[in-house]
Amino acid sequence: MSAIVKFDDVHLSFGALKVLKGISFEVQKGEVLVLIGRSGSGKSTALRCVDRLERINGGDIVVCGRSISDPKLDLRALRQDVGIVFQSYNLFPHLTVEQNITLAPRWVKKVDRATARAEALQVLRQVGLEEKIDAYPEQLSGGQQQRVAIARSLAMKPKVMLFDEVTSALDPELTGEVLKVIEDLARGGMTMLLVTHEMAFAQRIADRIVFMHQGRVWEEGPRTLLADPQTPELRTFVGSRH
Ligand code: ADP
Ligand code: MG
Numbered sequence: 001m002s003a004i005v006k007f008d009d010v011h012l013s014f015g016a017l018k019v020l021k022g023i024s025f026e027v028q029k030g031e032v033l034v035l036i037g038r039s040g041s042g043k044s045t046a047l048r049c050v051d052r053l054e055r056i057n058g059g060d061i062v063v064c065g066r067s068i069s070d071p072k073l074d075l076r077a078l079r080q081d082v083g084i085v086f087q088s089y090n091l092f093p094h095l096t097v098e099q100n101i102t103l104a105p106r107w108v109k110k111v112d113r114a115t116a117r118a119e120a121l122q123v124l125r126q127v128g129l130e131e132k133i134d135a136y137p138e139q140l141s142g143g144q145q146q147r148v149a150i151a152r153s154l155a156m157k158p159k160v161m162l163f164d165e166v167t168s169a170l171d172p173e174l175t176g177e178v179l180k181v182i183e184d185l186a187r188g189g190m191t192m193l194l195v196t197h198e199m200a201f202a203q204r205i206a207d208r209i210v211f212m213h214q215g216r217v218w219e220e221g222p223r224t225l226l227a228d229p230q231t232p233e234l235r236t237f238v239g240s241r242h
Contacts, residue, residue, distance in 0.1 A: 004028065004031075007046070008061070010049065010059040022059065025217055033192065033207065034202045035195045041213055042214075050084075052075060063078060064160070066081075085164070088169060091149060095136075097135050101155050121133060126184070132148070146178045150185075163195065164195045165195055175198070207222070219233075
């Protein structure tokens, strides 16, 4: 197996605050790794480091064979390989769904307009929203907007997708449709690193689960980890989610 993302003893501080205290784990090709842990345990920060939205202070992360601490790192190439979707879907409100999706392919990858539209339709099909290609974000529900945000990431043909609590800003009745899209992607073989507090979803989708606690990988294992916690911290965490 080959690691698409490899965290190797990653340290990160914000000033005096040590947020990541030497975390190591790997995401293999085609694997879904789910990061769980209490608020403030460092999950979002860890994710942001992969795309180098944060700079690490020690250790290394290797993404698709590139070290993010390499001074000669091609940041644009790194960010083409890594798709990232956050809690807030931040589509451009004045652009249509097509324009939102094709912006990066057209301007970064220089894809021509007709090809970009065809590819937009294709990724919209993956998230079940082909018929919305000419809509504006405000005409869509929150769940649909988040699905467009996922499609927009897919349009860059990433090698790995990062999802950070993508349903936590949504009304409960809209979370299901977004989780289903992510689950379909996972079944289709997409490599993923995903933060969620939807434990049932985590258990369904995860190949591996990493439980972070106070900036450390506290426990790691297959999806059965949640049913059989080895530490009081994970036991408490799982208990608080039922
Ligand atoms: P999680 O996603 O697990 O809730 P975060 O990675 O968001 O945790 O945050 C971990 C810790 O780092 C928290 O104490 C948070 O307040 C702090 N933190 C996150 N981002 C910053 C930042 N840009 N500047 C200072 N502190 C930050
Ligand atoms: Mg977070």
